[in-house]
Amino acid sequence: MQLLQQRTSAPSRQGLHVCNVAVPSKPPAFKSARRSKVEIIKEKSDYLRHPLMEELVNDNPNINEEAMQLMKFHGSYMQDHREKRSFGLGKFYQFMMRTRQPSGLVTNQLYLVMDELADKYGNGTLRLTTRQAYQLHGVLKHDLKTVFSTVIKNMGSTLGACGDVNRNVMGPAAPFVNKPEYMLAQKYANDIADLLAPQSGAYYDVWLDGEKFVSVYKEDPKVTADRAFNGYGTNYTNSPEPIYGTQFLPRKFKVAVTVPGDNSVDIFTNDIGVVVMTDANGELQGFNLLVGGGMGRTHRSNETFPRLADPIGYVDKDDIFHAIKAIVATQRDYGRRDDRKQARLKYLVDEWGVDKFRSVVEQYMGKRFQDFKPLPAWKFEDYLGWHEQGDGKLFYGVYVQNGRLKGDAKVALRGVIERYELPVTLTANQNIILRDVQPAWKEDIQATLEAAGLTDVADLSGVDRLSMACPALPLCGLAITEAERGLPDVNKRVLALLNRLGLGDEPITMRMTGCPNGCARPYMAEIGYVGDGPNSYQLWLGGSPNQTRLAQVFAERVKLRDLESTLEPLLAAFKARRQPGEAFGDFVARLGFAALRGYSESYVPAHKVDSLPTVSIDEDTFKALEAVAAAEGKTIAHVASEKLQKLNGQ
Template identity: 70%
Template sequence: MLKSGFLNKTSKVTLGRGDLHVTCVATPSRPPTSRLAKRSKVEIIKEKSDFLRHPLMEELVNENTFISEEAVQLMKFHGSYMQDHREKRAFGAGKAYMFMMRTRQPAGAVTNQLYLAMDELADRFGNGTLRLTTRQAYQLHGVLKQDLKTVFSTVIKNMGSTLGACGDVNRNVMAACAPWKNNPLYVDAQKLANDLADLLAPQSGAYYDVWLDGEKFVSVYKEDPKVTVDRTFNGFGTNFENCPEPIYGTQFLPRKFKIAVTVPGDNSVDLFTNDIGVIVIPDEVTGQVKGYNIVAGGGLGRTHRAEETFPRLADALGYVDKEDIFHAIKAVVATQRDYGRRDDRRQARLKYLVHEWGIDKFRSVTEQYLGKKFGEFKALPKWEFLDYLGWGDQGDGKLFYGIYVQNGRIKGEAKKALRAVIEKYEIPVTITANQNLILREIEPVWKADILAALQAGGIKDVSEWDSLERTSMACPALPMCGLAVTEAERGLPDINARIRTLLTKLGLASETFTVRMTGCPNGCARPYMAELGFVGDGPNSYQIYLAGNPNQTRLAECFAERVKVKDLETFLEPIFVHFRDNRKPKEPFGDYVARVGFAAIKEFQAGYVVAAPAEGSKREVEFDLPCGNGKGTVVLALDPDTLKAVEATAKAEGMSLDQFLTPIIRKTIFG
C-alpha cells in the first residue's frame, strides 16, 4: 500500500484492454502543486480512523447529546451532520444538538418500501417532515443522538443507504430521471448513475460495523459484475493494492466529489456544476448507447471575502466508449485524489486543480491513469431545463406524475396524502434535482383516485403554481444549518410572492425566470446558476447574482452585496423596468442582463426614482392581526396599482387579501 497517496514509480505494462503499452504516473520530485506537503487536521483524523471507525464508534455510545469534532468529521462519511437547532436552545442549557441524516439515492430512485420507511422515521425520530435535496436524495432533520443507530439500521434494512452521502468521497450520483422506459438513453443514464455509485462506494465495511454492529446484512441487491471487475483493475495505478479501500486509501479524497449523468439536451441535473458530468452518446444508426462525453472541473461552493474561492463550470474532457466508462471515472477520481490540495480544504475541490492546471494538462495526467487517450468530444444539441412535472407516459403503458414540492419540504397534510397514495398503490418514486417528487408505475385506471386523494391533502397540480415557484429552489438554512447566516427555505416563498407582485405592477405579470436562494455562500441550491440568485451574507441580507440563463449553462455574477430584504422592491424595480423597456422579443431575463451588461443596468438603477402615488390616490386597507394574547390593528396605505397587483396575487393563490397579507405583516413586525 502506498502511504503517500501518490504513485511511487514508473513502469511499463502490457494489458488486455487493447494491449496498450502505457506509462503509469510517477511521483514527482516535489508535490504536484509545488507547495509544501502540509495536511489539514481533517487529513490526520481520516488517517487515524481505521477507515472511518474511531473515535466515532466510541462517541456514539457515551452519555453526551453530541459527538466530538473528530467524530463529526467521520460521521459525514456515514451520511450525517451534527447540527444545533438555534431556535430550541434553552437559556443556560447550551446548544440543542440534533443530527441530519442524508441518504444515497442514485438517479433519485426510491423503492416503495424505502419511501414508507423514511416517512415513518420522519414522524418517529425526526421533525415530522421529509426534505428532498437538490442532489436527488432525502434529508431527515432533527434526529437525536440516542436514536441514530435505530434510524440508520432501519434505512439499511429497508434497502436504503446513507454511505457516502456526505464526506470526502463521491456523493450521491445524479441522473436525468424521466421514467421513460422506451428511451434507451434515459434507461442507461439511470443505470449508470447507480453503477457509478457502486463503483465509488467505500469498501472497508466500517459502515456496517458502526450501524449494524458488524452484522452481515443480506441484501437482494447485487452490483453489476462489470463494476466489481473494473473496480479491481489496477493496470494504470488507480488503486491501492491490498488495501480495504482500493480507490480511496487511508486518506480518501481531498474533499467531496460530485457526479451527474444525463442525455444530450437534458440539463435537469445542472450538469456543469459537478466535478464530473457524463453525457450518454447514442449510436447514430441504432440509437443505442455507444459511449459517453465527459466534462470535468465544475463546482459552486465559495467563501465570502475569499477571492481565491469561486464557482466554476466544468470543461469538456473528452469521449470514451461504453466499455471504458468505469475506467475513465476512476482515472479522474485518482487524479484528484493524488494531486488535489490536502493542506487547504477551501482549495481542495477538483475545480481548483483544473483551474490551476488547465483542462489540457488535466486531460494529459488523467489519460495516464486511463491508459489511453480520450476521444474527441461529440457534438451535442442545445441544452434545455426539464422538470418532468405533471402527468406523463412512461412508454410501457403506465403513467408517471411529477409533483412540485415547495423547496423540497414534504410536511403536514400533504405528507399524509402522499403516504396514503404511495402505500395504497405500492408506488415507487423518484426525487428530482429540483427538489420535486415523481410518482412512478401508475396504472391509468388509478389516475382519478390518485388526483382526488392528493388534492384532498392540499397538493396542487403544477399548473396551479406560479411559474416563479415552479423553477425556484432554496436550501434549508436557518435554524438547523450551522453555516447559514440568514433564511432561505423559510424566506423564499414570501420573496417569490413579492417579486410576482412587483412584476405585475410593472406590466410583467406573465414573466418568469429562475430564482434560487441560499443562506450562505456554499451554494447548495445552486444560486450561481440562477437568473436571479440570492446568497445570504448577513441577517436578512443577500448578495444578488444575475445573468445565469434558463438552461443553466452560464454562471451568474454578483451584481450587488448586502441587499436587505426590506429594500427588495426598491432594489429590483429599476432592474425590471430596464428589462421591460429594452428587451428583445421573448428574451429571457438572464440572457437580457448578460447581453446589456451590469454597467448599463447599474447606471439606470442609480438614476431611477420610484414614483410616489399621486395625492389622494392611496387606499387604506385595515385588518386585525393577532398580537400576543390580544389583537392589534394594522392599516396599510396602498396606491391603486399596488393594491390591484396584491389582490391579483392573493386571488391566484386562492386566498383573501387578509389571508395573503397577514403572514407577511406578521413576519415584518415580529420577525
C-alpha cells in the same frame, strides 16, 4: 509531492505504453507536506471507524470533533437547533441523516420507511434535496443506530452521502421506459455510485455492529472487475479502500449523468458530468465527459469561486469506469490537502488548465480521450405534471415547495403511494415523481394531493415552479440567514412586482441559500440570493434558464426591506428592452451590468412620479424627451432624470 504508494507502469488495454505521472522525479522533501486537521483525522480512523464507534455509545447528546468529521462519511451531520437552545444549557444537539439515491430512485418500501422514520425519530418532515436524495432532520443521538439500521435493512443506504468521497450520483428523473438513453443514464448513475462507494466495511461495523447484512442487490460484475483493475496506478494494492486509501479524497466529489439535451441535473455544476451517447437505434456507444464544475465559495474571497465544468473528451462504453477512476485518482493524488477551501477538483482544473488535466488523467487511464461528440442545445426539464411513461402507464411530477414534505401534504403523499404501491423518483429541483401510475388512478391521485395543498403544475406561477432554497436556519451550522423559510415570501413579493410592472407570470429562475456554499446552486440562477448577513443577501444575476451560464455578483448586502427597490428598475428595463422571447437571465447577460446600473440610478418608479417637483419645459423639448423615452423603452420622467443627472455631473 508526498506519495502514499509507489506506482508502476503497465501496458495499455490497447497496447499503448504510458508512464505514470505519480512516480517522483527526486527524493521526497525532508518535511512532509502540510495537511489539514481533517486529513489527520481520516488517516487515524481505521477507515472511518474510530473514535466514531466509541462516541456513539456514550451518554453525551453530541459526539466530539473527530467523530463528527467521520460521521459525515456515513451520511450524517451533527447539528444545533438554534431556536431550541435553553438558557444555561448550551446547544441543542441533533443529527441530520442523508440518503444515497442514485438518480433519485426510491422503492415503494423505502419511501414508506422514510416517511415513518421522520415521524418516529425525526422532526415529522422529510426534505428532498437538490441532489435527489432525502434528508431526515431532528434525529437524536440515541436513536441514530435504530434509524440507520432500519434504512439499511429496507434496501436503502446513507453511505457516502456526505464526507470526502463521491456523493449521491444524479441522473435524469423522468421514467421514460421507451427511451433507452434515459434507462441507460439511470443504470450508469447507479453503477458509478457502486464503483466509487467506500469498500472497507466500516459502515456495517458502525451501524449493524458488524452484522453481515445480506442484500438481494448485486452490483454489475463489470463494476467489480473495473474497480479491481490496477494497470495504471489508480488503486492502492491490498487496501480495504482500493480507490480511496486511508486519506479518501481531499474534499467532496459530485457526479451527474444525463442524456444529450436534458439538463435537469445541472450537469455543469458537477466534478464530473457524464452524457450517455447512443446511436439511432438507442444502442449505447459511449460517453461524453465534463470535469471541474462546482458551486461552493467564500464571501469576498477571490481565491474561491463557482465554476462550470469543461468538456474533457469522449470514451467508448467499455472504458467509462476506467475514465471515472482515472479522474478520481488524479484529484485524489493532486488535489490540495492543506487547505480545504482550495481542495475541490474545480481548483485543480482551473490551476492546471483542461489540457494538462486531461494529459494526467490519460496516464491513469492508459488511453487517450477521443474528441468530445457534438451535442444538441441543453434544456432544463422539471417533469412536473402528468406524462406518458411509455408502457401504458403514467408518471406524475409533484411540486414540493423548497423540497420540504410536511403536514397534510406529507400524509396525502404517503396515502396515495401506499394505496397504489407506487415507487417514486426524487428530482434535482426538490420535487417528487410518482411512477407506474395506471391511468385509472389519475383522477383520485390528483384530487387527493390537491385537497392536501399540493399545487398542480397548471396552477403554479413561473417563479414558484423554478425556485429552490437550501434548509439554512435554524439547523444548518453554516447558515448566515434564512433560505427555505424566507424564499416563499420573496417569491410572493417578486410576483407582485412583476404584476405591477405588467410582466404578469414571467418565469424566472430564482434560488436562495443561507450562506455562500451554494447548496441550492444560486450561482446558476437568473436571480440568486446568497446570504451574507442578517436579512441580507448578495444578489447574483444573469444565469441562463437552461443552467449553462454562471450568474455574477450584481450587488452586495441587499437588505430584504430593499428587495423591491433593487429589483424594480432591473425588471422595468427587462420589460422595456427585452428581445422577443428573451428570458430575464439572457437579457441581463446581453445588456451587461454597467448598462443596468445606469438604468437603475436614473429610474423613477411610476408611483413616485406624481410626487416629484414640477419642471416647465417648452413643447419641442418635451417632444424630444418623449421620442427618446419611446426609443429607449423608458418613461419620460426616467429620461428627464437621467439627462439632469448627467448635466449635474452625477
